[in-house]
Amino acid sequence: MSEREVVVDKLRLSYEGLFKVTDLYKLVDGWLRQKGYDKREKRMAESVTKGGKFIEWEMEPWKKITDYAKIVIKLRIIMTDIKELEVEIDKAKVKMNQGRIDFVFDGYLETDYEHRWESKPLFFFLRTIFDKYLFKPYTAGFQSNAIDDVNDIHQRIKAFLNLYRFSDVAYTKPAIIYPAH
Amino acid sequence: MPEMISTRKMIIQKAGVIDLDGLYRTMQRWFYDNQYVFEEPTSRMRPGSDAGPEYEWKWKNWRKVSDYVKYHVSVFFHVWDAKDFEVIKEGKKVILTKCRLKIEIDGNVELDWTKKFTETKFSQFLFKFYNKYILKEERILSLWWDELYYRLYKLQTIAKEYLDMESKGNAYYDIW
Numbered sequence: 001m002s003e004r005e006v007v008v009d010k011l012r013l014s015y016e017g018l019f020k021v022t023d024l025y026k027l028v029d030g031w032l033r034q035k036g037y038d039k040r041e042k043r044m045a046e047s048v049t050k051g052g053k054f055i056e057w058e059m060e061p062w063k064k065i066t067d068y069a070k071i072v073i074k075l076r077i078i079m080t081d082i083k084e085l086e087v088e089i090d091k092a093k094v095k096m097n098q099g100r101i102d103f104v105f106d107g108y109l110e111t112d113y114e115h116r117w118e119s120k121p122l123f124f125f126l127r128t129i130f131d132k133y134l135f136k137p138y139t140a141g142f143q144s145n146a147i148d149d150v151n152d153i154h155q156r157i158k159a160f161l162n163l164y165r166f167s168d169v170a171y172t173k174p175a176i177i178y179p180a181h
Numbered sequence: 182m183p184e185m186i187s188t189r190k191m192i193i194q195k196a197g198v199i200d201l202d203g204l205y206r207t208m209q210r211w212f213y214d215n216q217y218v219f220e221e222p223t224s225r226m227r228p229g230s231d232a233g234p235e236y237e238w239k240w241k242n243w244r245k246v247s248d249y250v251k252y253h254v255s256v257f258f259h260v261w262d263a264k265d266f267e268v269i270k271e272g273k274k275v276i277l278t279k280c281r282l283k284i285e286i287d288g289n290v291e292l293d294w295t296k297k298f299t300e301t302k303f304s305q306f307l308f309k310f311y312n313k314y315i316l317k318e319e320r321i322l323s324l325w326w327d328e329l330y331y332r333l334y335k336l337q338t339i340a341k342e343y344l345d346m347e348s349k350g351n352a353y354y355d356i357w
Contacts, residue, residue: 021347029352039334040189044341044348047196047281055347067319082347097347114318 002115003131004072007143008107008150015161016100021055021082024101027160028059028075031153037061037073051081052099062110063149069139070113071146073153074106103157107150109143184312185253186321188288188330191337195344196281201260205238207343208256211336217242217254232262233280251294252329254336257285282344286337288329292321331357 032039043058057077064070082099112118117127131139212219220241229235240256263280293299298308312318331353338351 022350025348026350026352029350033352039331039353041191041334041337041348043192043194044337044346045192045194046344046346046348047194053347057348 001118002113003111003127005109005111005143006106007109007146008105011105011150011154013103013105013154013158014101017161018087018096018098019101019161020095021079021097024077024157024160025057027156028077028153031156032059032061035063035149035152037063049081051083053079053082055079055082064113065142065145067114069109069111069142071142071149072108072110073146073150074104074108075153076104078102101161103154105150105154107146109139109146111139184292184308186290186292186326188290188326188333190285190287191333193284193286193337193340193344193346194282195346198277198279199282199344200275201263201278201280201282202276204340204343205258208336208340209240211339212240212242212254215244215332217244217252229261229263233264236260236263245294246325248295249293250325251291252325253289253291254329254333255285255287255289257283257287259283259285284340286333286340288333290321290325290329328357 029039038061040060040062041057042060043056045054045056047054055077056079057075059075059077060072061075062070062072079099079101082097085096085098086093087096088094111131112127117123209219220243221238222241223237223239225237227235227237236258237260238256238258240254240258242254242256244252246252259282260278261281263278265276265278267274268277269275292312293308298304298311312321334351334353335357338349338354342349
């Protein structure tokens with residue numbers, strides 16, 4: 001098995017208010033493309049509940065950095081009570097959504113994804129030694145790349161949701177929730 | 182043994198009012214357009230619950246790429262609590278279904294489907310050698326696996342668009 005190291009552990013973002021679901025999807029999808037990630041949509045679910053739509057997206061895009069290491073981002077987006085409404089922006093009626101979104105971001109650095117260093121116990125041992133001591137500067141660099149990417153998408157989404165602060169409809173500010181240790 | 186490389190499963194779930202007939206035809210059409218051989222080995226209906234019957238369809242589609250490579254795409258539709266009702270859409274009667282739907286799309290790249298490299302131990306060695314050093318694995322992934330993977334996302338996008346899901350659209354539309 002390849003080794004998966006957690007570099008970002010359950011970074012959360014919550015927002016309740018006005019936004020556009022399709023634009024959010026385009027933002028995430030477009031960002032992944034722009035950053036050179038391969039698409040991976042594990043589950044896209046939608047259902048109608050009493051309070052509005054329930055939407056759940058589970059994505060796990062990845063980016064190969066070298067033939068030894070790759071970055072994997074796990075992104076879970078849960079939207080509850082999503083309602084459609086019409087808002088007047090610059091005297092034009094625009095269709096928007098209102099509801100609650102919860103994001104959970106995880107970042108991983110996956111090494112030896114081609115399973116080349118696990119055919120023999122000696123190889124496995126060597127891999128661990130190399131990873132821990134000899135290639136430490138490289139793996140640390142890869143880790144920081146993964147953290148940067150997760151932070152970047154997190155910031156982009158936050159900025160995207162913050163845009164709606166300037167609309168004249170009620171909103172609540174996005175809040176970052178850090179996991180309690 | 183021929184080798185299968187999976188593109189991994191993708192799942193779409195939707196609960197609401199769906200034009201099942203249209204969805205079926207649109208997705209089937211994609212296989213026709215992409216020159217796949219279409220097979221439906223399972224088509225099942227069960228009494229389900231009080232809310233309505235349960236349906237299952239399994240599709241197994243394949244396409245020859247070359248004498249060495251073949252693509253397999255399996256689609257599994259699972260419908261629960263289906264209730265049909267008629268509506269008039271653009272002056273025409275259309276049957277829509279209120280249900281819970283799950284679609285699983287899975288792809289596989291099959292290498293050596295003609296089984297040329299399976300007969301002797303030596304040919305098996307050649308098979309491994311060919312994949313590892315001549316095709317260099319990377320080519321298998323970047324050429325065939327990648328093509329099938331992103332084409333399946335196009336199929337997924339078609340299904341999402343037909344179901345009018347909020348996550349419709351695909352930033353990777355121009356890949357393959």
